[in-house]
Amino acid sequence: MPGGVNSPVRAFKAVGGNPIFARRASGAILETTDGRQLIDFCMSFGPSILGHAQPEISDAVARAVRDGATFAVTTQAEIEMAEAIREAIPSMERVRLVSSGTEAVMTAVRLARGFTGRKKILKFTGCYHGHADAMLVKAGSGVAGLASASSAGVPEAVVADTLVAKYNSRDAVLAAVKEHAHDLAAIIVEPVAANVGLMLPDPGYLEFLRKVATSAKALLIFDEVITGFRLCYGGYQHICKVTPDLTTLGKIIGGGLPIGAVGGRAEIMERLAPLGDVYQAGTLSGNPVSVAAGLAQLRALERLDPFSAMEERTSELVQLIAQVAKDHGLHVQIPHIGSIFSVFFSDKPVRDFDDVMTTKKEYYILLFQKLLERGVYLPPSPFEVCFTSLAHDANILRRAGMAWSEAIRAL
Numbered sequence: 001m002p003g004g005v006n007s008p009v010r011a012f013k014a015v016g017g018n019p020i021f022a023r024r025a026s027g028a029i030l031e032t033t034d035g036r037q038l039i040d041f042c043m044s045f046g047p048s049i050l051g052h053a054q055p056e057i058s059d060a061v062a063r064a065v066r067d068g069a070t071f072a073v074t075t076q077a078e079i080e081m082a083e084a085i086r087e088a089i090p091s092m093e094r095v096r097l098v099s100s101g102t103e104a105v106m107t108a109v110r111l112a113r114g115f116t117g118r119k120k121i122l123k124f125t126g127c128y129h130g131h132a133d134a135m136l137v138k139a140g141s142g143v144a145g146l147a148s149a150s151s152a153g154v155p156e157a158v159v160a161d162t163l164v165a166k167y168n169s170r171d172a173v174l175a176a177v178k179e180h181a182h183d184l185a186a187i188i189v190e191p192v193a194a195n196v197g198l199m200l201p202d203p204g205y206l207e208f209l210r211k212v213a214t215s216a217k218a219l220l221i222f223d224e225v226i227t228g229f230r231l232c233y234g235g236y237q238h239i240c241k242v243t244p245d246l247t248t249l250g251k252i253i254g255g256g257l258p259i260g261a262v263g264g265r266a267e268i269m270e271r272l273a274p275l276g277d278v279y280q281a282g283t284l285s286g287n288p289v290s291v292a293a294g295l296a297q298l299r300a301l302e303r304l305d306p307f308s309a310m311e312e313r314t315s316e317l318v319q320l321i322a323q324v325a326k327d328h329g330l331h332v333q334i335p336h337i338g339s340i341f342s343v344f345f346s347d348k349p350v351r352d353f354d355d356v357m358t359t360k361k362e363y364y365i366l367l368f369q370k371l372l373e374r375g376v377y378l379p380p381s382p383f384e385v386c387f388t389s390l391a392h393d394a395n396i397l398r399r400a401g402m403a404w405s406e407a408i409r410a411l
């Protein structure tokens with residue numbers, strides 16, 4: 001395997017040292033192949049909101065797989081899943097299940113272009129939308145809004161219709177839209193940006209994007225692959241009270257198995273094949289095992305309503321970390337929302353990707369190493385967020401808090 005891994009961050013290039021290898025996990029604890037028990041704050045980058053190996057999900061998976069892992073024929077459970085999603089997120093009037101967040105975004109972008117008959121997509125620097133070619137861009141030099149490919153193998157022609165703006169900047173959006181309003185198919189955004197550390201939207205920013213998209217007759221796409229079912233039983237769209245035209249989901253709705261979903265206004269979604277002229281398909285789309293896992297997780301979240309308890313525990317930990325850092329004269333920013341937080345070493349708030357780039361990443365790397373030595377696993381990159389799960393109970397977080405305190409002291 002190139003780099004020894006099947007997804008690059010796992011190779012620990014960003015933090016140094018030897019990557020860990022997982023044997024199994026349970027609750028908040030990840031066990032490595034060399035027998036270490038780590039308190040996990042990476043949590044597979046988001047899907048495992050109830051904790052690892054949650055019995056309800058494992059049982060649902062076992063039952064589903066015994067009935068056959070794939071049929072490529074519609075099942076009752078897919079209908080229940082689509083209905084559960086629509087009930088929780090009413091703006092998703094129609095839902096299509098796919099196999100990853102990347103695929104969901106790819107489909108949303110194609111759909112937006114097909115529906116509007118326009119080409120340009122506006123995204124934000126620091127927002128990640130999976131690894132589809134058109135989304136692998138960075139801000140280009142020169143004219144505002146123009147993007148250039150951020151990966152080899154992505155032809156400039158493929159990203160020529162992707163525009164970029166600074167997250168939380170109104171001027172950057174207005175400049176890009178002014179230039180391209182007649183050809184703007186969609187604005188796509190992570191309503192809470194959680195792929196370069198955590199960046200919260202400024203108050204009113206998402207309403208602003210809604211207004212700009214509407215007046216340009218472009219669609220607004222919320223990429224809720226992380227935020228969907230993470231902060232409430234629904235999307236961040238319920239918290240910010242802004243309704244997008246299309247929403248993408250992934251991670252949590254699969255309960256740890258591969259899945260993605262795209263949904264939105266019926267008239268847009270019904271442009272998808274077989275009803276419409278926008279093509280999309282997948283052998284394993286709506287896979288019965290993934291759907292069983294996802295549905296079990298959604299049902300549990302609906303029943304347990306764990307969101308405010310998780311928020312409370314997470315903010316206690318965040319306050320502890322902030323206090324210890326302060327006591328030791330370290331400047332930290334620890335943005336947090338619900339069960340997501342990230343640690344930036346910086347003396348000013350982090351509002352956009354430029355701010356992220358000025359934080360002291362070498363401190364994060366040290367913190368990562370000091371915590372790993374003390375049995376706590378953070379995401380192996382300064383550009384990822386920490387997640388807690390329902391399994392991160394008071395006892396686990398007390399132990400974790402002691403390790404965090406010692407690690408910060410050791411910095």
Ligand SMILES: *Cc1c(COP(=O)(O)O)cnc(C)c1O
Pocket residue numbers: 099100101102103105128129130131190195223224225226250251259260
């Ligand atoms: C993880 C993620 C994706 C990509 O999902 P995959 O399942 O990894 O393809 C897309 N958008 C956001 C916001 C994500 O966090």
